[in-house]
Amino acid sequence: MRTSIATVSLSGSLTEKLTAAARAGFDGVEIFENDLLASPLPPEEIRARCADLGLRIDLYQPMRDIEAVPEKVHAGNLKRARHKFELMRRLGADTVLVCSSVSPLAVDDDALATAQLARLADLAQEFGIRVAYEALAWGRHVNTYDHAWRIVEAAGHPALGTCLDSFHILSRGSDPRGIADIPGDRIFFLQLADAPLPAMDVLQWSRHHRCFPGQGGLDVAGLLRHVLDAGYRGPLSLEVFNDVHRQADAGATAVDAHRSLLLLQEAVGAAELPPRVVPTGIAFAELLTADAEPVTALLAALGFARTARHRGKPVDLWEHGAARILVNTGADRRDGTRLAAIGLASPDPAGAARRAEALHAPVLPCRRAPEDAPLDAVAAPDGTELFFLADETSDPSRLPRWRGDFAALPDAPGPAGATRIDHLALTQPWHRYDAATLFHRSVLGLDARESIDLADPYGLRRSRAVASADGGVRIALTVGAAPADGTVHAAHIALATDDVVAAARALRAAGGRLLPVPDNYYDDLAARFAFAEGELETYHELGILYDRDAGGAFRHCYTETVGRVFFELVQRDPGHQGYGAVNAPVRLAAQHTGRLLR
Amino acid sequence: MRTSIATVSLSGSLTEKLTAAARAGFDGVEIFENDLLASPLPPEEIRARCADLGLRIDLYQPMRDIEAVPEKVHAGNLKRARHKFELMRRLGADTVLVCSSVSPLAVDDDALATAQLARLADLAQEFGIRVAYEALAWGRHVNTYDHAWRIVEAAGHPALGTCLDSFHILSRGSDPRGIADIPGDRIFFLQLADAPLPAMDVLQWSRHHRCFPGQGGLDVAGLLRHVLDAGYRGPLSLEVFNDVHRQADAGATAVDAHRSLLLLQEAVGAAELPPRVVPTGIAFAELLTADAEPVTALLAALGFARTARHRGKPVDLWEHGAARILVNTGADRRDGTRLAAIGLASPDPAGAARRAEALHAPVLPCRRAPEDAPLDAVAAPDGTELFFLADETSDPSRLPRWRGDFAALPDAPGPAGATRIDHLALTQPWHRYDAATLFHRSVLGLDARESIDLADPYGLRRSRAVASADGGVRIALTVGAAPADGTVHAAHIALATDDVVAAARALRAAGGRLLPVPDNYYDDLAARFAFAEGELETYHELGILYDRDAGGAFRHCYTETVGRVFFELVQRDPGHQGYGAVNAPVRLAAQHTGRLLR
Known part of the structure; x- marks a missing residue:
């Protein structure tokens, strides 16, 4: 039998995928729309490349949520479909996959689905294209192969057939014996995939994907309230099986873990932390580099101007409207230009730092000279330095201004633009x-x-x-x-x-x-x-x-x-x-x- | 509230885990049995280490499938329990976790479970230990917290309480409001974990874990037979979304993919491949090294003797009974000693190689001199070279003997031992x-x-x-x-x-x-x-x-x-x-x- 593979099954660019499929002996490919969109090759060249490689384009997958939708939506779908059928003509692909609707707009109406698919098939026929309709296992109303076939059968349209997918059928536990009752020439396409068993049941979920409270989606705080209401006074203990934690540094994981329990206790009123201080804006982003030229050339092209220089450190301020970038050439290694720090405007910088510190964020050593403004700074989990800086709502009498550490350059243009x-x-x-x-x-x-x-x-x-x-x-x-x-x-x-x-x-x-x-x-x-x-x-x-x-x-x-x-x-x-x-x-x-x- | 963390939540050795937990500010730990078993520290030292770090051992987790089992099994469980309670005394741990049985031996009999847990609690009490009984979400008969609590309540034993686990409760969608009805002093322990939502439903299973037919557990061949019975004559197409494949080299993935379709066609009788030739034994393992001394010293200590030398290559044969190791010092780089090749005894070496080649296994270039026996060899997916060699059932008139390429060393001892x-x-x-x-x-x-x-x-x-x-x-x-x-x-x-x-x-x-x-x-x-x-x-x-x-x-x-x-x-x-x-x-x-x- 002819063999084919969907481009989504392989890594790399579209041309890498096509080459790999051809070398392995495949006769054809299904092209996934995203692979085509990301490719710099025009459809005609993709077609020629496939032909050179001996690959047929067996299927194209561009359409979703086509059927059983309100008529106005369907009219838009047909317009899109015409566009895609023109593209398929350029590609030389003659079968299009239509998966059953998952849209919340879809209605449970087989007659409507049948009528709309028949109209799509009419249009496809004009282009010499066949429509293969497939039930997704998680389709909103149509999610079994026999249901999809009943709709195809009811339409009775020569350009409309069904597509079967082993995963969608077997993962639901559908009985595949009914397939033998479908006329073979109405099965326009067959997609094959296997999958590990058992699927992730609650045991697998537990053993590999637990996380610390607040990192996931379970209402752990709600549960804790009930336990405290019962009068439990024992410890709060974390029992987290997680494949990532098994490999990560224990010290950092333990800090995250303890942070999660502090927050949980705050959530149930069992502990008090310094209150949240939500930042109001990004005051600056700081780039660290050993060679400022390439990035400052890019900043200049973006419309930034160098407006000030730090009084004690090799740091320049670049501004464009309200966007501010610090360029710090104090990198002691040539590890490339990187985003090293963020200034966050805050109504209460000291309070923000207190909360961060109470939640185990490392407080950063002062990197400043005695005359510099004292800044509150902590490290984020990825090492990015976060500076909490006074914003316009902060009390001006009590707050230093970080801009004061910078000397304006005499010939600097004023900040311009709405950036x-x-x-x-x-x-x-x-x-x-x-x-x-x-x-x-x-x-x-x-x-x-x-x-x-x-x-x-x-x-x-x-x-x-x-x-x-x-x-x-x-x-x-x-x-x-x-x-x-x-x-x-x-x-x-x-x-x-x-x-x-x-x-x-x-x-x-x-x-x-x-x-x-x-x-x-x-x-x-x-x-x-x-x-x-x-x-x-x-x-x-x-x-x-x-x-x-x-x-x-x-x-x-x-x-x-x-x-x-x-x-x-x-x-x-x-x-x-x-x-x-x-x-x-x-x-x-x-x-x-x-x-x-x- | 006091905070605690299970050692399984962190990576590393037990001492690394304890240090990380203490540094992050935890007050205690749950010790997982496997972490203790793998630790070189005796229980008294683990206890002392915890004390030095300011950690209490809040829980120990050694026991499974304790309750609702046949009386003979339960008697054995109590014997094991006594042993573990003695260990806990050395550890200084006073609460033991008992999860609900998952054993196929467990029966659905709450009265039996109650009686057996009460007997365990009697024993625990002698050691000053409390038993915390927890419903696993996948427990065989007891899998909800309220069911576990009913059993604990019925036992009415001061040394028996319940352990609640947020994952086991919330993952099943149990209503946590009932917790408030449990007396707080009967909740001996609380384990907390969050988890991502949604759990892996069929959509996530499909998008991340599909694999090629034969790599998983779905009956793809059975499904294909039904499709062929229906008269389908289109291509077999693979549509596999897989997180690993997304990162792997497309060329190698495509080869695996095509191999899976060849096998699928063989399985349904749609294609004929050279028949399987199952190897009968491991004729030799070949080690490749640039410095033979360390590994040959180890072989000698294991009882191996150098018995022969290849006539044309720097390869020695070491034997011990029926175990044969080739030591090849022809490594051209110092990348350490490694297992590079395997000799598989086969009733039909040429047939085995034909099947391997038909299934895309790379046939290896001959590495032999003209006078060497022609060997059939292919590469496994990990690069290991597989040689198919005549075994005693092969037709001797038609088959070369790999041993013929080796010259026996004059002073070699005969192969001895049953290895x-x-x-x-x-x-x-x-x-x-x-x-x-x-x-x-x-x-x-x-x-x-x-x-x-x-x-x-x-x-x-x-x-x-x-x-x-x-x-x-x-x-x-x-x-x-x-x-x-x-x-x-x-x-x-x-x-x-x-x-x-x-x-x-x-x-x-x-x-x-x-x-x-x-x-x-x-x-x-x-x-x-x-x-x-x-x-x-x-x-x-x-x-x-x-x-x-x-x-x-x-x-x-x-x-x-x-x-x-x-x-x-x-x-x-x-x-x-x-x-x-x-x-x-x-x-x-x-x-x-x-x-x-x-």
Whole structure:
């Protein structure tokens, strides 16, 4: 029989995947949409590359939540489908996968699903394309192969068949004997995967994935209240089986563990800690480097100007609007440029430091001369230094001003432009991700979002945003899935601008370089959103990525990487709450190519 | 409130764990039995160490499957308990954890459970010890906290209380409000852990843990038969989301993937491969080294004699009974001594090689001179070279004899002793573990056991045995849980002997060194098994570990490590099917200390 493999099953760029599949003897591939979007090759070249390698493109996977949706949504789906069918013609792919809807908009109405799939099949037929409909094991209403087949059968459309997937069928314990009743020519495709047994039951969950209270999602504080109500007066003891902790340094794990119990006691009113002091903004980000030239050239291209110099240390202040970057050339080793410290504006810097210290954050030794302002600083779990600095709401009579340690440069331009720091993205050591979440929540009082997976071509990454309620401080904590390759991922500083197009053009005019984004990405954007005339072309020219949620749009682009730091330019509609995660796979793939727009 | 942490929550040796807990500010610890068994410190010293560190030993966890068991089993449990209570007196621990039974022997009889726990509490009371009874979420009959409490309440014994664990309660979705109805002084202990939500549902299982057919536990071949019966004639396509594959080299993953489809087609009769040729024994293991002295000194101490030399290469044959080791000093780099090749006795070497080649095993270039016997050799997924060699059942007229390439040394003693190779333990690269399982199953026709977890002090390891039906070939494939620390774990060669005590004594008399095993381990053995007078003391003296299953006993001890190889001496009762996995945590901890018996 012919053999085929989905590109998602292999690591690397699309061309690496195709080459590996062909060399191993596969006859064809399923192309995953994200692999195509992240590829710099146009569809015609992907088709030619496959042909050269002797690979047929057996399936393309671009569509979700197609059927059993309100008619207005379905009309939009058909428009998207036409766009994708045109793309498939260029690719030379003749079968499209449609998975059963998971959308909350989907309704439990087989007749509607049948009618909408038949309409999709009509359209597909015009392009010579077949639609293979598959039940996802977690489909909202259709989640068994026999249900999907009943819908396909009811449609009775020659261009509509079913796709069977061994995982979706066997993982649910469905009886596969019913498959023999489906006419073979109506089974348009077969996807095969195995999986370890048993699935993670509660025992596996317990033995590998426990974590310290506050790092997970169980209501441990609620439980503790009931136990205390019962009159229990024994110790609070942590019993945590965790694969990461088994490998991590015991000293650091024990500190996280003890911190979690302090917070738990605070939560149930059994202990008092210095109160949370939520920072109001990012006063500065400090870069540590031994060779300032490359990063200051990039700062200059971004519109920053050097405005002041520290009175006693080799630290320059660079400003652009309200965005402030310190460039510290005091690095004693040439370990590349990195983000080493963050200044957090705080209504009560001393109080913030007291809470941090009570929660085991190492208080940093003063690095200052006698005449410098005394600063409150602690270390985050990843070693980043956090300075708590007076903000405009602090009592001015009692607080030193860090700016006082800097002497203004005589010829410095005044800070101009509307730029400020939108967010920081900090790469965590592999074994410190959960600790970082707990730290930022509990010490800084930031709210944590759910952790999400980001597909990097060479391994899965996770990312979790922590932010203050008003968005004044936003930090994205990211980590690789495992300490696999020793790759040091860069941190980045996202600069907010009112006009990302103008900012990107200004950067290029000043000699700065932006990350190029593949054509295929923009082809997909055109199918997903409506743009004004010329808007998409402009984004494409500048490598600007786009996302939208209920609160508005998010437009962003990326600079080159210097050492272990790069910059992002961000234009955020006021209500948008995201960080461009949906675009991260494309961005990461582009960064791996090492190419830049000039 | 007082804070405590279970030693299992932290990495490292017991003393490292205690130090870390104390430094982080914990008031006490729960000591896990395995941590004590693996520690070289006697209980009195552990107690003193804790006292010095300001830590109370709040709980000890030695007992499983205590209650609701047949009376004969319970009598044995009480005997073990007495032994453990004596140990706890030495430790200064006054609370013992008893988890609800998971044993298939346990019956659903609360009255029996109550009576047996009360008898245990009677015994505990004599030692001033309290018994804390906890419902495991996966307990066989008792798996909710309220059920455990009902049993404790019914016993009405002052030395019997309950232990609550936030994970066991919340992971099952139990309503914690009922806790308030338990008198606080009857809650003897509280264990706290959080866990990520959602638990691994089918979606997470699908997105992270799919694998290629034959690497997991789903009946993919059975499903495929139904699809073929339906008349499907499209391609077989693999769609595998797997966190390891995302990081692994695409070329190697694609080869494993294609191999899995060849085997799947063979399984359903859709493709014909050269038939399986199961090896009948291990003809030799070949060590590659640039400096033969340390390993040959160890071989000599093990009773091996150098019997022959290769006619054209720097390879010596060492023999001891039927155990044969080749020592190849042709290593071109000083990367330490390693296990580089295995000779497998086969009834059809050429056929075995044909199957391996058809399943994508790289056929190795001939390394021989024109006059050498032509050998069939392929590479395993971890790079180990596998030679297929004629065994006594092969047709002698058609088969070359590898021994013919070796010239007997004139003064060599004849092979003596009953030693042979019992099994080999091969460390797999992190991302090749599933591939190795599939390879050994499908290419060599070995049967695979379930993968098991082994607790190394610095991270979890996994191990999976593959063996021929008659045990003639046994291989343990092991891997670290993640490529965390770059540690290269050693492979080992287990030598079967009829008398491990004599073999160990002979080794020491000849200047060889054995791995010492902690006193605490033997104290535990005494509680678990009955030994003849003096037997345990002998094992203790020689570092011999012990296990027993329905088929008999398994006695084994370990040599020092040379480069990346060490040896095990094994005395296996004919019916014993294990590999000493239960002793692996103690052995691994002992190896980390670097100490040796002299």
